[in-house]
Amino acid sequence: MKYHNSNQNTNSTPPKEAVDFIEFVNNSPSPFHAVEEARLRLIEAGYEELKERDSWKGKLKNNGKYYFTRNRSTIVAFAIGGKYVPGNGVSMAGAHTDSPxxxxxxxxxxxxxxxxxxxxxxxxxxxxxxxxxxxxxxxxxxxxxxxxxxxxxxxxxxxxxxxxxxxxxxxxxxxxxxxxxxxxxxxxxxxxxxxxxxxxxxxxxxxxxxxxxxxxxxxxxxxxxxxxxxxxxxxxxxTHSSTIGGAFNEFIFSARLDNLMMSYTILTALINSTRDTSESLSNDPNIRLISLFDNEEIGSTTAHGADSSLLESTLRRLCVSFGNENLETIFEETIHKSFMISADMAHAVHPNYSDKHEENHRPQMHKGVVIKINANQRYATTATTSLILRQAAKKYNVPLQEFVVRNDSSCGSTIGPMISANLGLRTVDVGNPQLSMHSIRETSGTDDVGHAIRLFQGFFEDFAKIDQNIIVD
CATH class of the missing domain: 2.30.250.10 (Aminopeptidase i, Domain 2)
Structure with missing residues (x-):
């Protein structure tokens, strides 16, 4: 193994994305604070607030950017492509705001x-x-x-x-x-x-x-x-603030990495892909959407969880609120042209317990976003959905890893399978690798924040093009 020279300066500057994430997580000690922090960032990026109790008819426009909250612990944000017409697809990513x-x-x-x-x-x-x-x-x-x-x-x-x-x-x-x-x-x-x-x-x-x-x-x-x-x-x-540590400033020591890191990265990716200078949004035939749900840690079966009707009702409203179309199958057409990234943190291999990982599937920090796969569909990933993600990763040269749980271990789950089953929606499960999941103090890698942002940004910008070249039906 090759190590750095002992004379090398260990005061490495951490990536700016990791520094910004530290600010985000320190400002988000509860799901309500996390949603408020996301809301403020969306407003700064030019997103307009909608209310679920109001009609959206006539309010939605091409290149428009919008958000709404439910219970103030769940937030949905979306941007409408310049070439979107009702019946086109929705490029989606979902995460959750709650932690144990x-x-x-x-x-x-x-x-x-x-x-x-x-x-x-x-x-x-x-x-x-x-x-x-x-x-x-x-x-x-x-x-x-x-x-x-x-x-x-x-x-x-x-x-x-x-x-x-x-x-x-x-x-x-x-x-x-x-x-x-x-x-x-x-x-x-x-x-x-x-x-x-x-x-x-x-x-x-x-x-x-x-x-x-x-x-x-x-x-x-x-x-x-x-x-x-x-x-x-x-x-x-x-009250001990999240911080960056390690000899080369390569670690993030923090509470609530699961799952505020993935909430932060999909939020940032959406904002980056929809800036006023973004030509990709103007040329996009799809809607780009993120959902940050509450209550994943207790099963998601609440009015503001991923197992509620929230996402379905949002997609139905988007189908009928934009323009005057009244097609009977418009929602079904949209679903089959859409895609969901379920983003939840993954298990990095632990140096003191490496035998707890399957020997060929040992994710490491700094080596890329983890695609999570399970034969029993505890994760929603399929060959088709992982292929789509790999194509999106090419845009920004994002490294990817794979994780499969050992056959003699139980497998956790995410919002992915329930959303995929409820909507009949193509879904892939991914996450950044971390240690000490569900501890009051968790550990992850600084480089992986940027990896995830770039992966999700590439997905938002290129999914409509990628999907045209993949034939499964």
Missing amino acids: CLKVKPISKRDKTGYLQVGVEPYGGGLWHTWFDRDLSVAGRIMVETGENKFEHKLVKITRPILRIPTLAIHLDGSVREAFKFNNETHLTPLIATATKALAGDSINTEEKHHPIFLDLLVQELGCKVNEIHDFELCLYD
Whole structure:
């Protein structure tokens, strides 16, 4: 193996795409914040907001760029090609905004042995042992009363650490040397204060759903009154910022890489491919669309998840809202000319557990985007859809890798199979390689951010041309 000379400068400059992603993920401690960050970037790029509750008839135009949100935790954005006519295809990419986390319970107030605690509930399949002994805080959305019988969704993010889940000292339980075992209900409850320091009467007021000191911290951030808070959805998050590290600045150390990295890359690729100077959009007969869904980590079967009617209803509206066409089969024609990239992070080979990977399918960081394949269709990739992706990769010379799970291991899944099955839509599953998936702190490669952006941009720009040269029917 060839190594760098020891005299080489190790202060390598990380790729600009990786630096920008760090800003994106640090601004997105909850799905609501991730959607808001995406929304602001789309507005800056000239995208116009639509509302699902309104008619789109007469609002959509060739070369137009639009977006809408649902539940403020899912966002869909699309740009209409200059040569698009109803019945043409849609070039799509999808990812998800949620990650495993701990969420504050509806009644969170707890007191125990002189400590004030906040009751939390696990969301998704997190590696919960990684949440112990971390500097934690809360972020999410609060429904605030802003006038008489008027309520608004407000984002909140407390940046300083206010919560912690301490481990038990080894002297009190020597068995942790062999295995760290804990109960999610009794041991995974964070501290917020000591009763000694708490406000007078807080620990014995049983009528409150939440500790007054906890609510006080929220109103300080919002600038409202306690009685104006009517409900909230709050995630715990690690206040330690995402960063770039490694001897050559080659690693990204971050929470929520799964799946904010893929959300960021498809968002950035869409924006790059639809800039005002982009001739490819003017000449495109297709619509370019991205969907960043919520709730993938819990199965996607929600009103704003990928297993809902959201994508189908969006595509149907695009078919009938653009122009005056009223063709009976226009939606079906569109589906069979369309394509979806399901983008979700992939498993990089782990140097300490390399035997957990199938020997011929061991993705590595910096070596390209991973095509995920499973014979039992836990991933939606087929020979045809992977071929289309490989053709798109040629535009920007993006390297690709392949991943197949070992025969004696279980296989995760993505939004790909459910979207493909629900719509009869050609789909490929891909993702960037990472380590420590579902940990509070994950690891990926800096070069792979740019690899994914360029792959997806090439897809948006060239899919309509590629599809003309692939005959399967």
